[in-house]
Amino acid sequence: MYAIGVDVGGTSVKAGLVSEDGIVVEQLSRPTPSTSAAKVAETIATAAQALQKRAAELGEDVSAVGIGAAGFIDAGRSTVLFAPNLAWRDEPLRDAVGAIVGLPVVVENDANAMAWGEFRYGAGIGVEDLVCVTIGTGIGGGMVQNGRLTRGAYGIAAEFGHLRVIPDGRRCGCGNRGCWEQYCSARALVREARDLALVTPHAAGRMLELADDEIDNITGEIVTTAGQEGDPGALDCFAQVGGWLGIGLAQVAALLDPARFIIGGGVVAAGELLLGPAREAYEQALTGHGHRPLAEVVPAQLGNAAGLVGAADLTRRG
Amino acid sequence: MYAIGVDVGGTSVKAGLVSEDGIVVEQLSRPTPSTSAAKVAETIATAAQALQKRAAELGEDVSAVGIGAAGFIDAGRSTVLFAPNLAWRDEPLRDAVGAIVGLPVVVENDANAMAWGEFRYGAGIGVEDLVCVTIGTGIGGGMVQNGRLTRGAYGIAAEFGHLRVIPDGRRCGCGNRGCWEQYCSARALVREARDLALVTPHAAGRMLELADDEIDNITGEIVTTAGQEGDPGALDCFAQVGGWLGIGLAQVAALLDPARFIIGGGVVAAGELLLGPAREAYEQALTGHGHRPLAEVVPAQLGNAAGLVGAADLTRRG
């Protein structure tokens, strides 16, 4: 028995046929229609129907459709209350898709779906309490406690990116200042590198070289490339951002005491350049360090598929 | 069917016979023996036996004994791994008490037991996701998510007091600096008041008067009394500490999204003097404020009984 998992992003709708072992048997991708929520539901449904047909060819049934979408989801897991990137408000996504597809549908926050995917089939196998921290433009995440997804009373738990790490710190899009994601994100990494290049160009020499001597050309990829070559300027940028990653993890651990932190998102391509300093800072900043078990800090394993694998699996449990 | 709840503190062991409605039918208290863990187990057992006898007189059976103890408790809820105030290490409290009493025994962290007591029979009635923050010398707490207690992978979740609110801030007993409880606790309130008296005596005039003009005599009670009279200096101290309470709650809410915060501990006697500024700061510091439901911030209701009521109830569920 297969389930269909869908990951609705701002630019593409990814859907996959997922086995009970979490294997993505078949996957397809469609551009996200920008016109209306109804069009998005239609796109999801069409993709689901194509996968349903494919399952039939493979002699398998499809039990349900799980949809992971950025935004606030209602407690009944049927409605997207608010999705900033898609300009949605109170969209009854479950019923719209269900009416077309004729299968049970479950809607889940995309970060929760990813955390669940990693928990069940990825870097989270073997523990019951984990925190998934996804580092992109900002920081998103999800958490599993006692083997169950924690959604919070209003479905908006795990807003890790907006933990305040510095009073009156850097301006954040949420309206506050000093939020964690302003210090630890792909954007923060680029910012560190550009700042370095601006105030001490010689220390950022290799990165500037890779950027054709234009500060505004420095990207995360350039910092990573230079870091992998051992460039001290780039390593310093990773030490800063990784340090903030570790400090933030220590705050989360003080509250949640997970067995494992799973770090996902694009910057994880840098691997130990980022995770090394993160672990060091984490251990140092953790309250009671030395007197308690340390959560592991490991990279995510499922990459982009985590969301749809998790969404598919959440139709079965969670 | 009754259950026995026990709250083991540094100075006294409190035990109570608790009905299925959470009523404390009978309660007794014994000094905590300082000699050894075995003596404490014996004291608990003797108290439990007395309550068992009392239950029999009332024509009721006792199902189990629930013990709330400060310290780290193992996942099997049988052993106190580490209890700083009692100088315990790896004490098999469940079996020691069980062997004497002949009833099932469950051991739980005391802050968790309190949170559970409030959840089931106190200020938490009606919600499934709550955070209990107990403000004393430091900050302790517990949390309930989806109607279940969250203990963390190693039983040490909810170390709220050690969230870092200021990098390189005030020294904390945990070895770090800038922990929340250094800014929000009974001790922090007294410190604010003494600092005020030290640097601007005229602004602390009323509190100094109540303290016989000795800065070191200023206590939390004095600050509260002066605050209740409307003394601006005392109100300023509450505004500071309440402000930090609210800022910390906003951090916790970013992670846990509870429906309700229950504030317990001695300083809650000050009521709205503390909770008023806390709510205001909470709303302002909360990420996404204005675009999400606000958790309520309410005082605890069960007072000192919360721990034993919760411990008793946790023998039945949790």
Place this chain on the structure above:
Amino acid sequence: MYAIGVDVGGTSVKAGLVSEDGIVVEQLSRPTPSTSAAKVAETIATAAQALQKRAAELGEDVSAVGIGAAGFIDAGRSTVLFAPNLAWRDEPLRDAVGAIVGLPVVVENDANAMAWGEFRYGAGIGVEDLVCVTIGTGIGGGMVQNGRLTRGAYGIAAEFGHLRVIPDGRRCGCGNRGCWEQYCSARALVREARDLALVTPHAAGRMLELADDEIDNITGEIVTTAGQEGDPGALDCFAQVGGWLGIGLAQVAALLDPARFIIGGGVVAAGELLLGPAREAYEQALTGHGHRPLAEVVPAQLGNAAGLVGAADLTRRG
């Protein structure tokens, strides 16, 4: 009797014939030769000779040449010890120019020369104790106390830009973090605006429009234009940077107690957009505010000419 004032910058050498009333009777400008210090001395000397000739035509004598140059100047005011922009070390500029021109020569730090120019003929007229703060890429400045220029024991007093305003704050080119000029400078203004555009694009709408919707195109001019139109996003940026200006001035005032602050540099084109919030923050942050006279905070008056006017006048006194 005229004096010649010279202002040596990284791109141009500006020289002027300055009357005893501080009037620039004649002015000329030459590109700064990048080849060597000897070439720069030659350029200065040639310019001085041309002005000397012009003075003769006007029937006036020239008493001396005053040179303002970026960098550390020795106590004898003859040698440029270190000039980062010109890549100079220990250049005997006084003697090199004097040998060609045949007039007494005095070398002074350019920020000191500017402060002196404003003190004698610009915004500083009427007071004996002033601080000149010049806001460009960073913050430079000079100070006059009891009517005399303060140079410090080693000629490097008035490094205002490197007052630390935030522990562990933004990275600075000086190798430290949290320096004032990282929060208050033309660069900081642009950074505020770009940050705003990055994290809350709607709040920076007008500035983005002026920048053809490219964050990296936002300049100080754009922020100023938008601010002058009353755009709230731009005003917010000025409030931030102006606020930091005021906070820093309050630190300087705690040490120096000047009668007047003169604010120079390009961002002063924004006038009250910057100085308004600066004054407000200054008054609030000043120790003893309400119990002491407030220094005035006024814009510089001489613009680019301040340096050469000051350098000329310093040959006569200072």
Place this chain on the structure above:
Amino acid sequence: MYAIGVDVGGTSVKAGLVSEDGIVVEQLSRPTPSTSAAKVAETIATAAQALQKRAAELGEDVSAVGIGAAGFIDAGRSTVLFAPNLAWRDEPLRDAVGAIVGLPVVVENDANAMAWGEFRYGAGIGVEDLVCVTIGTGIGGGMVQNGRLTRGAYGIAAEFGHLRVIPDGRRCGCGNRGCWEQYCSARALVREARDLALVTPHAAGRMLELADDEIDNITGEIVTTAGQEGDPGALDCFAQVGGWLGIGLAQVAALLDPARFIIGGGVVAAGELLLGPAREAYEQALTGHGHRPLAEVVPAQLGNAAGLVGAADLTRRG
């Protein structure tokens, strides 16, 4: 020719006969009358007359009386505008004393008088630019530039203690928060030690022992004694306070570029326990460190006599 120097404190009036070599030939002390400014003037005058008589016996003339008094002094050095400890406002001290004594009188701020005394006859001999930082309950000081005392436009320069070192830091008596003297003063040292004892009693064991196990009994003397024995807890306290001393000196140096810092006040009894960490932090925090001469950091030499020696000498020059 002798001069008389007077140091007016809150509890005593100290007066001395001072030779042109800065030697205190004769010294006497009277309790400060608390009744009125006229009484204080009388006490000063009587003391001066006694010293005048003594000078006559020694066959020497007395040229003038110099008075150092805490508070704001007018620019004409005749009137105490505001003296918080003495509850004075606009007291014409010069004329009141002069009318009785029949000698020229000069009034100076006491911290300036001390700085001048050290400059002329103490730890400041040999340099023309120095900063004197006096660490007591708070931080006071004075500064000499180009061999002249800097008073500021309104006589209140050198308010070192109120440099802001941490935004939103500890509450200060001046009404602001985060002032340097809240982190670096005799009071701050005691506070560090008491905090340490409160949050980690074992780390403060030796100090608690010296304090009869009462936190509130810990004094600066106790911290110093324990530090001199090598107690790690006390050394940690000195490292904190000394570190802040160095950080603050680096700020002052960025503005004033002195050749020497002279550190005075009671805590200097601790010598290198304090000055060692201060120098280290100073070097690290100084902008441009490694590329500029470092000011020396030395202890004051004249102790309590600095004020009256300086006041006497200021009648001759300054």
